Amino acid sequence: MAVVELDCKGLNCPMPIVKISRAIKALQIGDRLHVLASDPSFKADVEAWAKRLGHTLVEFTETSGIQSATLEKKVG
Numbered sequence: 001m002a003v004v005e006l007d008c009k010g011l012n013c014p015m016p017i018v019k020i021s022r023a024i025k026a027l028q029i030g031d032r033l034h035v036l037a038s039d040p041s042f043k044a045d046v047e048a049w050a051k052r053l054g055h056t057l058v059e060f061t062e063t064s065g066i067q068s069a070t071l072e073k074k075v076g
Contacts, residue, residue: 001030008037009066016042017049024055024073032058034069042067 001025006023008016016037035046042060043060050057056072 001032002027003032003034003076006033006035006065008035008039010038012039012042013041013045015059017045020049020071024071027073029073029076031073033073035071037067038065042069046071047049 003022004027005013006019008019011019016035016039020033020035027033037046039045043062047057049055050071054075056074058070058072059068060070061068
């Protein structure tokens, strides 16, 4: 299982989701994508995106305005 880091800090909606969509396409099923973001709407966006596309939001945390999400690719 590979873990890929993606820094989306400073990007506003919809760019973090656009970058996540591009990055996850390059991963194998079971690989994880760890994303850092600062957009206030990121949590709602990433939760909806993962649910709609069938991926798993493994973990979400927020510290000092920086949000961290770990996604696991579930579908091709």
